[in-house]
Structures are given as C-alpha cells and as structure tokens.
Amino acid sequence: MPLLGGIRPPIALLCVLVLALAGLTAKVLGPAGEPVVPEAVRSSQQHFAEDGAIALRASIDERVTDLNRTAAALNAGPPVKPEQVLSDLGKTYQKWTGTTVLDLQSGKVLAARGETIPLAWLDKEVLTGDRALKPRMVRLKTGDVRLMTMAVLGSEGRSQHLLIASNSLSVPAITLGQFRSMAVVATGGEILATAGFEQSENINSDQGRKELAWLQKQMSELSARAAEEAEQDPISAREPGSHGYPGVSGTLLGESYNGRTATAGYASLASSDPEEKKSVGAGLGLTVVALLPVVQQHAATPGRELYGLMAAGALVVLGLLAAAVLWATVQRPLLRLFLESRRLARGDLTRPLSVPRWGEAARIGSALERLRGQLGGAGGDPVGGRNRRTPFGVRGALALTALLLLLWCVPTGLLLNRTDDSVSIPASMVNDQRDRTDLIADRVRRALNEAQADLVSTSRLIDPDDAGSVPALLEETLREHSRYQSLYLLDEDGDVVARAGREPRAGFAAADDLPLIRVTGKGEKKPVVQAAAPLPDHKGTTLVGEVRIEFLNSLLKRPGLGEVRVVDAEARTLAAGDGFLAFEELPREALTDLVKAGNVVTGAGPVENGLLIREGRGTTVAAAAPFSGGGVAADIGWTVVSWQNAEDFKITPYQREDRSVLAGLLGLALIVVCLGWVYLVVARPMRALAAGAEKLADGDLKSVLYPRYQDEVGAVVRSLELLRQQLQARKQTQARRLVEPEAGVRGR
Numbered sequence: 001m002p003l004l005g006g007i008r009p010p011i012a013l014l015c016v017l018v019l020a021l022a023g024l025t026a027k028v029l030g031p032a033g034e035p036v037v038p039e040a041v042r043s044s045q046q047h048f049a050e051d052g053a054i055a056l057r058a059s060i061d062e063r064v065t066d067l068n069r070t071a072a073a074l075n076a077g078p079p080v081k082p083e084q085v086l087s088d089l090g091k092t093y094q095k096w097t098g099t100t101v102l103d104l105q106s107g108k109v110l111a112a113r114g115e116t117i118p119l120a121w122l123d124k125e126v127l128t129g130d131r132a133l134k135p136r137m138v139r140l141k142t143g144d145v146r147l148m149t150m151a152v153l154g155s156e157g158r159s160q161h162l163l164i165a166s167n168s169l170s171v172p173a174i175t176l177g178q179f180r181s182m183a184v185v186a187t188g189g190e191i192l193a194t195a196g197f198e199q200s201e202n203i204n205s206d207q208g209r210k211e212l213a214w215l216q217k218q219m220s221e222l223s224a225r226a227a228e229e230a231e232q233d234p235i236s237a238r239e240p241g242s243h244g245y246p247g248v249s250g251t252l253l254g255e256s257y258n259g260r261t262a263t264a265g266y267a268s269l270a271s272s273d274p275e276e277k278k279s280v281g282a283g284l285g286l287t288v289v290a291l292l293p294v295v296q297q298h299a300a301t302p303g304r305e306l307y308g309l310m311a312a313g314a315l316v317v318l319g320l321l322a323a324a325v326l327w328a329t330v331q332r333p334l335l336r337l338f339l340e341s342r343r344l345a346r347g348d349l350t351r352p353l354s355v356p357r358w359g360e361a362a363r364i365g366s367a368l369e370r371l372r373g374q375l376g377g378a379g380g381d382p383v384g385g386r387n388r389r390t391p392f393g394v395r396g397a398l399a400l401t402a403l404l405l406l407l408w409c410v411p412t413g414l415l416l417n418r419t420d421d422s423v424s425i426p427a428s429m430v431n432d433q434r435d436r437t438d439l440i441a442d443r444v445r446r447a448l449n450e451a452q453a454d455l456v457s458t459s460r461l462i463d464p465d466d467a468g469s470v471p472a473l474l475e476e477t478l479r480e481h482s483r484y485q486s487l488y489l490l491d492e493d494g495d496v497v498a499r500a501g502r503e504p505r506a507g508f509a510a511a512d513d514l515p516l517i518r519v520t521g522k523g524e525k526k527p528v529v530q531a532a533a534p535l536p537d538h539k540g541t542t543l544v545g546e547v548r549i550e551f552l553n554s555l556l557k558r559p560g561l562g563e564v565r566v567v568d569a570e571a572r573t574l575a576a577g578d579g580f581l582a583f584e585e586l587p588r589e590a591l592t593d594l595v596k597a598g599n600v601v602t603g604a605g606p607v608e609n610g611l612l613i614r615e616g617r618g619t620t621v622a623a624a625a626p627f628s629g630g631g632v633a634a635d636i637g638w639t640v641v642s643w644q645n646a647e648d649f650k651i652t653p654y655q656r657e658d659r660s661v662l663a664g665l666l667g668l669a670l671i672v673v674c675l676g677w678v679y680l681v682v683a684r685p686m687r688a689l690a691a692g693a694e695k696l697a698d699g700d701l702k703s704v705l706y707p708r709y710q711d712e713v714g715a716v717v718r719s720l721e722l723l724r725q726q727l728q729a730r731k732q733t734q735a736r737r738l739v740e741p742e743a744g745v746r747g748r
Helices: 008-028 039-076 082-092 206-229 303-345 359-374 394-414 427-459 470-480 549-556 589-598 652-697 712-747
Strands: 098-103 109-114 136-139 145-153 161-168 181-185 191-195 249-257 260-268 287-295 484-490 496-501 517-520 528-534 542-547 563-567 573-576 609-615 618-626 639-645
Touching: 008 303, 008 652, 039 145, 039 161, 039 181, 039 249, 039 260, 039 287, 039 427, 082 098, 082 109, 082 161, 181 206, 191 206, 206 249, 206 260, 206 287, 303 359, 303 394, 303 652, 303 712, 359 394, 359 652, 359 712, 394 652, 427 470, 427 517, 427 528, 427 542, 427 549, 427 563, 427 609, 427 618, 427 639, 470 484, 470 496, 542 549, 549 563, 549 573, 589 609, 589 618, 589 639, 652 712
Parallel strands: none
Antiparallel strands: 098 109, 098 161, 136 145, 145 161, 181 191, 181 287, 249 260, 260 287, 484 496, 484 542, 517 528, 528 542, 563 573, 563 639, 609 618, 618 639
C-alpha cells in the first residue's frame, strides 16, 4: 500500500541525486573543448581597464579640485596679478597643458601660459545656469580633445576674472606592457585618445602593418561595443550580490587573426564612493578600454570527454549498489514486517511469519512470531524463547551505503584532476601582475606627490607673523584633504607653532639634504609618513602633514592582485591592502630578493619585475615595482610588491581541480542528506520499535505503543498495539473463566 514518508522517499531521492550528480560530473569534468581565451586572462583585462579608469578619474578630479582650491585661496587673500596667478600655479602643479585668465566683463585675455586655449566654446550656458563652470570637453582644431576646467577669481566688490585650465584626455600614464593598447572612449563610442599602438613608420614589414590595422579596427569596434555596454545601470550590470568596481565593467572578445584573439576589458569612470563624494570625472561619460591580443588556446583532447563519462559511470554504479543495499537490508524487510504485522492484527494466526535475517527487522519479526504463538497460533512459541539479536542492523546498512558512496567521493575530491607546480601559467598573467603592480606604484607615488604639492600650495598662504590665522587655515586644509591625519607648522628649532588634527607623533628635523617625504615611527603600531613643505621667505619654518596609513592602504586594494604591500628600501612593510604589522618583513625570502632586484639601478633606473615562484605543489605569481617617474616621492626608495596564489586564477587545470573538489563535496552532501534522512525517519524508530516489540513479547502488556510517524514503522507500531490489546483482552477473559467455576462450587 502506498504510504507517505517512510523508507521509499529517501531511497528514491538518493537515486535521483546520484543520477543528477553523475550528469553534472560528465558535463563539468570532461568538456570536449576549452575556451579560446582563458577566463583568468579575460578577468585580468577587465581589472586592467578598471585600474585605468580609476587612474583617469582620480587624475581629472584632482585637477579640478586643485584649481578650485587655488582659486578659493586666492580669493581669500589680497588681489594678485593674473601673470603671478599663472606663474604660482605652474610652479605648484605641473599638470595643465595650458592656462588662461580672462576678464569676465570684457572677455579680454589678461594672461596665458602653455598651450593656446580656444575661447569659441565659451557662451552664456557655460557661465550661468545649473551647469555653470562645470568642466567641458572641447575639440581643438588639431582634432585633439581637451578638458576645460574653470574657476572664478575675485569676489564681490572687485573685478572678477575667469581662470581656465586645459587638460588632455590622454590615456593614464601607466605601463601597458609590450602588446596591450588602451583607449579613452566617449559616449557613443568615439575614441578620444589611444596609447600602446606602434607607429606606422616604425613598422618595416607588410605583415606588421596588416596586424596594426587589424588591432586598430578591433579597438574601434570593441570601443563602440564597450561604450554601449557602459550605458547600463552599474547595479543591474553586476551579478546579484556581487561587489567590487562601482561602475560598469566587463570583457569583450573580438575577431581572431594570425592565431590571436582580440580580448578587451572595459570600465566606465565611476566615483569611488558615490554616496559620500560626487566625482567630476565620473560625470563625463568616459570609458576606458584595454585591448590585448591573446594567443588562442588549443582544444582539449577527445579523451577528456570520455574521462568525465567514466567518472560519471562509476558514480552511477556505486550509487545503484548503495540503493540496492538499502532496498535489500532496510526497505524490503520493513515492508515484509508491515504486511505480516497487519495480518496478525487482523487475526490470521495460522501461518508462521517470515522472519528477516538481520538487524532490527529480525528482532521485530522474532517478537511478532512469539506474539502469534501467545495468541494461539499453530506452531508458535507462546512462551517466547530468546530475543533474536544480530550484529548487522540498519546502522550497519547505512554505514555500508556511505562507504560505497565514499569510494567515489573521496578519490574524486582529493585525487582527481590534482594539480602541481607543473601547471602552465599564461605569460600574460605574469605580465599583467607586473604591469598592474607598476600601476599601483604609480598611484601611490602620485598621491604622495599630490600630498606634498598641496602642502606647498597651503604654505604660500601662511603668514607666520599672523599666528592667529594659521590654526584656522590648517583646520580648513585638513577638512578639505582626507589624506592627512594631522597638519602642523614647525619653527627653525623644530617646535610646533600651530597644528590641526591629531597630536604630532614624530618630529621633523629640518635639513636641506633630507627628503621632503620620509617615514618614522619604527617600533610603534603604525608607521608615520610625513610630507613637508618649507615656507617661502621664512627659512627654517616648515609645514608638515602626516599622511594617514589608511589612505595609502585604500590605494592598494584592487581585485585580482592578491596581497599588495608598500615596502621601504629594506623590504619592511609600510602599508598593505590587508592587515599588517608596522615594519614587518615580507613573508617569503623570494619576495625580498624580488624587491632588491627591482631596486638595482640600471641605465634607465629601477624597473618593475615579475616572476613565478614554484614551491612544492603550489605556484605563486609575484611582482615588484619600485617608485619611478617624477616628483618628490620618486627617489624615496619605496617599492610596491604583490603576490597571489596561481590556484586563484580561472585557468582550465585549476578549474578542473575545483570542479572535482566540488563534485566530491556534493557527493558528501548527498550522503548526509539521504542517509541522515533514513537514519532519523527509519533507523532510530526501528530500534525503538524492536525494543518495544521484545518487551511486549516478554509479557509487558501495560506499556501502550504510540505510532509517531505515518509510515511503515508507524503502521507496524499500530499493529503491535492492536496485538497488545488482543493479548490483554485474552488475559482478562482467561481470568474471568478461572473465577466463575470457583463461585459455582461455593454456591452448592
């Protein structure tokens, strides 16, 4: 009779899950082919484009902020001649291609420096309305595009001038590598700037010119597609629950040529924290596209598919054996007990019971046979003999079933598709690790240069003779710049004259031969990074800013790079993307050697390095990029070093290993779910039922048997309860018969 619950559903579920897992195993462990471009390489291009977008957005925002802050500082002081404004601006910040000051009333150019700025784009909408003084992109007669940033000089009651600074929307000055190219794309797919393409005059062969033309065509087509994709909403463009880059980013595949496939990563400019701070660069609708021709991967051998089918077939065989064990040792005896107990409860006592051979079913069957004899069945044992106990019960059957399934789960999860240090890592992954590390080093160097330049700009506004105005100026500067934790002014004796923010943690000895950016605080919990700017015309007076370590740490957190640290010339940690101890050494000697090798001065200066570290069964990709370039932070001897386990890469050997481990874990989950279900619903109730049946057969007629489940076990319990009631009624009848003759004898 069909019953809800019981032994049948978990065995059926076991068969269904085994077949499902076998199909999944055949699909993921034995693909007939591999992707043309590994997923790890595609993800790396996406991260590279994101890094470029972050660098471009930060560059634009810093230029706008610096111009507005300079204008605000000039407006707070006495009037300054336009020529002096541009001169001081050029000395403090070397980041504009051209600057111009013009009179707002007459439109006359009062001063100009650098590249000539066209003024035909200036109109009423630029100076008034909701978008007044917002940065604009303007195309020059040469075809180049410039970003125009504006600020008003002068306050009410005096003549007002318009300060205009132009910037080129060029690709961020980052290391692209040997074959990568990058483009800045406007809304609609128009390419504003490119970098990385070889010049036609440097190519001497027809094949080289054809390949260059193919790359330029792919950049044009993929940039148009990327601009279209970037118009999506950033939240809906990401997978549900995923985090990471706040803008829209992804990868695109282009056409193939000469054994290589055009692989592009794209990222729209987005604010690092849109809820707290609006970004000017993020509102320009720009997208950064990184293009790399990737060598096509060879397809897997046809035997790989057969390999997966063999693993799936082994699972099916073992799964069917496990189901057969449960059917033979648990389901079949339990159903037989159900039928026999129901027959006895209906009063059919003539035929002896078919008692199972093992476990709890044998104990219950033996007890039922004894109860049949007690009820007067032919050939029964009314007294009851011994309880039948066997070592192999339902728990033994579950253990055997689990063992059969573990014979597949353990080898699959721990032995199948295991990798070692012989796995081939794509060369582009090592190159990308090196180039992205160099990009992070450039970001940190520029941030320190910017910090020192801000101090120089602020120092020009400080008048040490007016001691009352200095603290207010330092407080205002500290509010505008989140990179500082404290600002203070030191006199020639090193004493603090005025300060804002936290208490100074270390002094700053004034000396002409010391760098303007230095690190102190050894032995403390955090390093102390100080930037300094001597006050002009006040020898010995220095403005010092302590840079927050948390600010530097935030520059190092980039997905796809693993662990990233900033170390000094002695390879001691100064900042890290994750937790670190101040001035601690790198965890591996190979990383220390890599840092030292990167700082070896060559003809062109220190260079970035990348390598594979193979130790035991693991492989690590590491890179080191010393500070290089311009600014006061270029020669402080710092290096950005990064490393990550190659197993984190999404390449085919590691993916197969992960899939094998996942298949093994799914098999373990299958064992826990199905066999745990059998244990809770069948094994435990059967043990309790066997004990109750034996007590009833031994003569305990007072204990009422209550069925707890609406299944086969519950049906047997109900039958036993009926037998108990029949035995109790039989005993009462026999007692009355004994009493009635005695009463008749006394009456005579």
